[in-house]
Amino acid sequence: MKLRQLVYFNEVIDQDFNISAAAQALFTSQPGVSRQLQALADELGVDLFTHHGKRLIGLTEPGQEIAVLVARVIQDVQRIEEVADSHVNAERGGLVVVATRHAASTRLRDTMMRFCEAMPALRVRVFEEEPRNASAMLRAGDADIGILTEPSERDPELAYFPIETWRLLLVVPKDHPLSCGAEVSLETLGRYQICSYERTAHSRRIVEDAFRAAHMTAPIAHALGSSAMILQYVERGIGVGIVGEASFEPESHPNLRGIRVDHLFRSMTTDVVLPRKARLRKPVCGFLDVLAPDLNCVMIANALAA
Template identity: 35%
Template sequence: MKLQQLHYVLAIVEHGNHLSAAAQALHTSQPGISRQLQLLEAELGFEIFSRSRNRIEGLTPPGELVVEIAKRIMSDVAAISALKADLAAADEGTLTIATTHTQANYVLPKVIGPFVADFPKVQVILKQGDPEGICALVDAGEADIAIGTDTLHSFPALISLPCFAMPRTVVAPAGHPVLDGEELTLARIARYPIITYDSRFSGHRKVRTAFERAGLEPKVVLSAIDAGVCKTYVKLGLGLAILAKITFDPEEDTGLRAIDADHLFESSTTYLKLRHNAYLRPYLLEFIRRFAPHLTPEVVRATLRERRQVSS
């Protein structure tokens, strides 16, 4: 068995089970990949891919296990390569962060600015997406860490480190009736059109759950993945926005007002997620500590050790 063969298997999966696309991406020949795949299956004694008329249709059940293990192996190989680079330059390299729009716009600037100043030889790359998508990037080895809220689907290869809670606020145009000083309730909010996060985000689900438990059906007129977009449409008078409290700045959001609503809606939790078998570069550990001070290098390493012991 060769690492190259496992690399080919993962490439086939990543390219929709198309040998030709995998070969093109790897700058090799389709017959070459096909031959190596046949050799690997012959050595294992079972088929990794199911076929119909010599066309790959998908993974067999044993093949799914092979892919899962192959991902771990390739991740470990990448970690060894990273270790070699780190020994040569501990404070030099790339830090790829997969994160949501809320974190990228309202939380990370306060961390990344000073970090870049202190680590000028580290290139920071931000990849934005929804909570599921950013975890998938880390799972695939395309990002070092993911920063976002909880997901509907699990990612067994990742560990989740809770960072902080994100309470909610109701954002309204200045002079809106909901701002008249009367106690803020779900029933009062439900009188007006609602603007909130896209259904892929935990904020949307938690808002929906709160209204459902109260027996109310709010009129959601618009949803978006970016709090800034939501606030734009509040200014246009489309409705009230229910957003994370950190997204509202009284100085920046002129013409808008915000009311605390953490007593009405469950807070979301921001998590930092990384592969359980990842090699943690020194500057990555320092970034994590700056983002969530309670996640010291000792705490992160201990969490990884515990996870590896459970997995072994």
């Protein structure tokens, strides 16, 4: 039998026998989970689950006994990795994290604060890069962890784990006509100069695509390098801004108002990206525990090996 089969079996139990939910948690397909469960049952020569039609509803008697042993095996695998990682020297214990602009200024920023408090002796280096450069660093082994916003191309040498969905926000001065409370349309927004990110930013392409789909040209007059610069331009009345929702803190900008525009621009996801060939060292798992507690290192290791 294979460790992957045991991980899948354990996850199906944890997900109340919902194969679809287990597949989502394992970052794999529902048929893939079903195949691994069937292969495990065939190899053991016993039925593991009770059924109602095609739906799993519980464990058989041997399935219950096996489930206890499988849980122990998975715990022991984690302990084995911890023992090995405890002997990794200090130099190899460092971490290199590469992130796209939005992730670096929001999710990663907060994670770094908490992680440095939890593991002050561990050296962590952070690089902000465009998705293509970030992927190249991960492939080459120059970075351990990537935190990227919707890479346009999925590299087969890398594994992607969604951790966050986020939206764009329209930001205007409080006395601006768009702050009246009425829902903003593309036609109305198109009358104003927009301050947005640089041409290479994924969120800017989302804005341009929405206008293009409506047979309009996005009135982006100012392409700026950061959310902070966009907000400064808006505060000075140079235009209206479109930024990542988490980048706007109302208490820091009392003269500005954020307006939801998720009916105009689709939401985006942020992914943790890892090299498939890399071993999950203890510092990597520790960092991911802070960044995305829902990500389980055993499940990640299984997905990397798939």
